[in-house]
Amino acid sequence: MSSEAILPVPVKHSWLRAITRDPRAALGVGIVALAIVAALGAPLIAPYGPDAPDFVNTLAPPVAGHWLGTDELGRDVLSRIIYGAQTSLFVGFFSVAVAGIAGTALGLIAGYFGRVVDALIMRLMDIVFAFPSILLALAITAVLGPSLTNAVLAIAVVNLPVFARVARAQTLVVRELEFVEAKRALGFGTAHILARTILPNILAPVIVQGSLMFASAIITESYLSFLGLGAQPPTATWGNMLRNAIGFIEMAPWLAVFPGAAIFLTVLGCNLLGDGLRDRFDPRD
Amino acid sequence: MARYLITRLISLIPILFGASVVAFLLVRLVPGDPAIALLGMEADARSLAALRQQLALDQPMVVQYVTWISHILTGDFGRSIQGGRAVFPLLLGALAPTALLSAAALVISLVIAIPAGIVAATRRNSGADYTASFLALCGLSLPSFWLGILLILAFSIYLPVLPASGYVSPLVDPLGHLSHLVLPAVTLGTALAAATMRMTRATMLEVMRADYVRTARAKGLSRRTVIWGHALRNARMPIVTLLGIQLGQLLGGVVVTETVFSWPGIGKLTVDAIFARDYPVVQGAVLLTATLFVLINLVTDLIYTMLDPRVRLS
Numbered sequence: 001m002s003s004e005a006i007l008p009v010p011v012k013h014s015w016l017r018a019i020t021r022d023p024r025a026a027l028g029v030g031i032v033a034l035a036i037v038a039a040l041g042a043p044l045i046a047p048y049g050p051d052a053p054d055f056v057n058t059l060a061p062p063v064a065g066h067w068l069g070t071d072e073l074g075r076d077v078l079s080r081i082i083y084g085a086q087t088s089l090f091v092g093f094f095s096v097a098v099a100g101i102a103g104t105a106l107g108l109i110a111g112y113f114g115r116v117v118d119a120l121i122m123r124l125m126d127i128v129f130a131f132p133s134i135l136l137a138l139a140i141t142a143v144l145g146p147s148l149t150n151a152v153l154a155i156a157v158v159n160l161p162v163f164a165r166v167a168r169a170q171t172l173v174v175r176e177l178e179f180v181e182a183k184r185a186l187g188f189g190t191a192h193i194l195a196r197t198i199l200p201n202i203l204a205p206v207i208v209q210g211s212l213m214f215a216s217a218i219i220t221e222s223y224l225s226f227l228g229l230g231a232q233p234p235t236a237t238w239g240n241m242l243r244n245a246i247g248f249i250e251m252a253p254w255l256a257v258f259p260g261a262a263i264f265l266t267v268l269g270c271n272l273l274g275d276g277l278r279d280r281f282d283p284r285d
Numbered sequence: 286m287a288r289y290l291i292t293r294l295i296s297l298i299p300i301l302f303g304a305s306v307v308a309f310l311l312v313r314l315v316p317g318d319p320a321i322a323l324l325g326m327e328a329d330a331r332s333l334a335a336l337r338q339q340l341a342l343d344q345p346m347v348v349q350y351v352t353w354i355s356h357i358l359t360g361d362f363g364r365s366i367q368g369g370r371a372v373f374p375l376l377l378g379a380l381a382p383t384a385l386l387s388a389a390a391l392v393i394s395l396v397i398a399i400p401a402g403i404v405a406a407t408r409r410n411s412g413a414d415y416t417a418s419f420l421a422l423c424g425l426s427l428p429s430f431w432l433g434i435l436l437i438l439a440f441s442i443y444l445p446v447l448p449a450s451g452y453v454s455p456l457v458d459p460l461g462h463l464s465h466l467v468l469p470a471v472t473l474g475t476a477l478a479a480a481t482m483r484m485t486r487a488t489m490l491e492v493m494r495a496d497y498v499r500t501a502r503a504k505g506l507s508r509r510t511v512i513w514g515h516a517l518r519n520a521r522m523p524i525v526t527l528l529g530i531q532l533g534q535l536l537g538g539v540v541v542t543e544t545v546f547s548w549p550g551i552g553k554l555t556v557d558a559i560f561a562r563d564y565p566v567v568q569g570a571v572l573l574t575a576t577l578f579v580l581i582n583l584v585t586d587l588i589y590t591m592l593d594p595r596v597r598l599s
Contacts, residue, residue: 127303130575132537135555139571142559143314215426222428223541227556242431246545253438260431268426275422 025276031269039085048076050083050236059252069254071244077255080236081262087148087237088266091221091230092214095155100210102156103163108194108202110164111171122168125161133158137220141229148231151224155217166209170202177201208277215270222263238263286590293586297579304575305357309350311571312564322564325366357572363565365558372569376551380573382452383550386473386543387535389466391528393474394481399524401478402485406493407512417482424479429538433472433545440468450547469546473538477531484527488520495519522593529585533578 038045047067048054054066054074062069068077110121128136140154141147174180175198183193224230225239233240238259245255315322320333320342328336337343341352356363362372405417441449447468453461492498493516501515540552547553551570558566 123299123303126300127307130300130304130579131307131571132534132540132574132578134537134540135571135574138540138555138559139311139567142567143311219428223430226428226430226541227544228560242434246434249434249438250442253442256431256434256438260428260434263428263431264423264426267428268423271422271426 022276022279024272025280028269028272028274028276031265032273035085035089035266035269038082039089042083042086046076046079046082048079050080051075051234052079059248061252062254068258069252071241071252071255072248077241077258080241081238081259083236084238084241084259084262085266087225087231087235088218088221088263091148091152091155092217092270095152095159095217095221096210096214098152098156099159099213100163100206103160104167104199104202104206106160107164107167107169108171108199111168112175112190112194112198118168121164125164128157128161131158134220134223137224138227138229141224146224146229146232148235151221151230154224155220158220159213159217162213163206163209166205167202170205171198174198174201208274211270211277212274215267215274218263218267218270289590290587293583297583300579301576304579305354305572306350308568308572308575309353311568313346313349315564322562323363323366325562362569362572365566366563367561372565375554375566376569376573379549379551379554382548383536383539383543383552385455385462386466386469386539386548386550387532389470390473390477390535390538391532393470394477394531395528397474397478398481399485402482403489403512403517405482405486406489407508409490414486418486421479421482421486424475425483427475429472429476430541430545432475433468433542436468436472437545450545452547452549465546465548469542469548472545473535473542476538477535480531481524481527484524485520488523489516492516492520522589525588525592526585529582529588532585533581536574536578536581 042050047065052075054070054076056074057066057070058072058074060066060070060074066076066078068081070076071080106121106125110118131139136158137151137154140157141150144150144153180193180197183197188197221230221237222239222242225237226243228240228243230239231237233244241259242256245252245259248255312319312322318333320336320340321328323340324332324336339352340356341348344352360373362376364370365372365375401417401421405414408414437449440447448465449468451465453465455462498511498516501511506514536551538552539548539550540556542548543550543552544556551574555567555570555574557563558570
């Protein structure tokens with residue numbers, strides 16, 4: 001009997017069907033897709049460059065030509081919001097990717113090997129969990145210095161334990177299943193079993209978690225930028241646009257309203273999508 | 286119970302040790318001389334040399350850690366670079382405003398979340414359920430600092446009824462304190478209410494399907510008695526757990542809210558210290574917050590076991 005004969009037939013989840021069935025998730029996909037299009041197509045979509053000043057129209061309210069108004073340097077708020085999507089999605093994607101890959105690997109190892117390895121890895125994760133996430137991200141960026149890369153790193157570190165816990169919990173279940181036993185009996189190596197047998201079977205909840213963490217990463221990035229510890233000016237980020245808006249809140253409230261609305265809608269889209277995916281793939285919840 | 290408490294306290298030791306190592310390493314990871322990081326660029330050579338000796342900075346890292354933690358355990362967190370004040374009293378002074386703000390946010394969240402969650406669960410798939418669930422999702426998606434700015438715009442600028450920022454001690458002027466507290470507490474309480482409402486709804490839905498609730502209904506008990514006397518009593522455990530986690534997260538949430546409203550708590554102190562490169566204060570604030578966070582989680586566990594002794598037995 002070949003090894004393939006006793007392996008489970010991989011279940012092909014139809015992500016697209018799951019999304020179109022649930023109107024909330026479909027709305028979430030629509031919002032997130034809009035944000036992705038804005039980020040990728042910024043140079044084509046934005047009416048102006050993110051830093052193009054218009055000294056004749058400084059602090060102009062929303063009018064034709066500047067649909068969402070201008071800031072104190074006459075920079076177009078709409079264009080900066082569109083370019084700001086690049087930063088938010090970049091940080092969101094890469095911080096979740098780094099945390100997801102590293103956290104899943106750690107959870108997989110902890111769950112599979114158990115005992116001392118498990119205790120060591122999970123106690124390290126507990127230590128990271130001992131800090132409120134924003135505070136730890138702040139402390140890391142404070143030490144490493146404010147920059148886009150350090151923001152990604154800081155957000156990845158604080159999200160790492162979440163992925164490790166999800167992956168470990170799933171691994172503990174999957175490692176006891178018969179097809180894993182069969183692979184061991186057939187003499188497959190540990191690395192092969194971890195990467196080719198267990199990993200594909202724990203990915204669904206990890207991906208659902210990733211979609212929820214993506215929303216949280218975007219909010220954390222906006223916090224860091226708002227506090228001046230994310231990407232530095234003149235790079236347009238939604239958080240540093242809001243930081244800048246505080247000084248002009250009475251004169252130009254649109255500077256505060258629109259970038260915040262961009263964060264809110266994007267995060268709402270991610271949460272709608274995440275909720276829909278969770279309902280689809282984790283019916284216990 | 287005492288045995289359980291001792292076991293839980295022992296389990297905190299490695300976590301608190303790890304947290305102290307992280308706080309210790311914060312200053313060591315700053316590029317350059319830790320003595321300069323702790324005393325500032327203006328420090329003279331004699332002060333730098335004295336601090337290097339005091340903290341054993343010329344010794345191996347392990348010795349440095351032992352020296353540092355022995356100072357911390359006696360309440361010596363060092364001195365602030367700005368003004369030279371001892372860090373520990375600074376942190377304690379900032380703790381009271383943060384505690385007041387967190388408590389107010391928690392009360393606001395409970396007042397909104399528990400009734401909304403119960404209504405949503407008991408009238409599942411109704412307009413009230415959809416509205417409450419959508420508002421909860423919106424609350425979770427709102428960046429707190431943006432909500433704070435919108436509240437300032439609405440209630441301090443367009444309708445000037447509440448102060449936009451600042452703090453008044455409740456001992457000096459209780460009404461003034463309350464008026465300053467409203468906007469930051471609503472800001473902080475909103476996200477908390479959203480998460481708690483979702484948990485209340487989910488747990489109530491599960492409990493309402495349980496056999497004993499069906500039995501209570503079959504006995505002819507009133508709807509109110511079934512919901513408040515039977516269902517909510519059993520739904521409170523996950524809600525308490527979530528509240529404990531959320532209360533811990535409030536310690537992080539206050540960082541941004543306190544900055545927006547110039548509320549002189551531990552969060553604003555930390556952000557100000559980061560920008561002033563006042564590493565002794567950053568280090569102390571991080572360690573104190575982590576310790577509080579861990580202790581809040583412990584208290585949550587203890588409340589949980591009091592509500593449901595099966596947890597302790599298992």
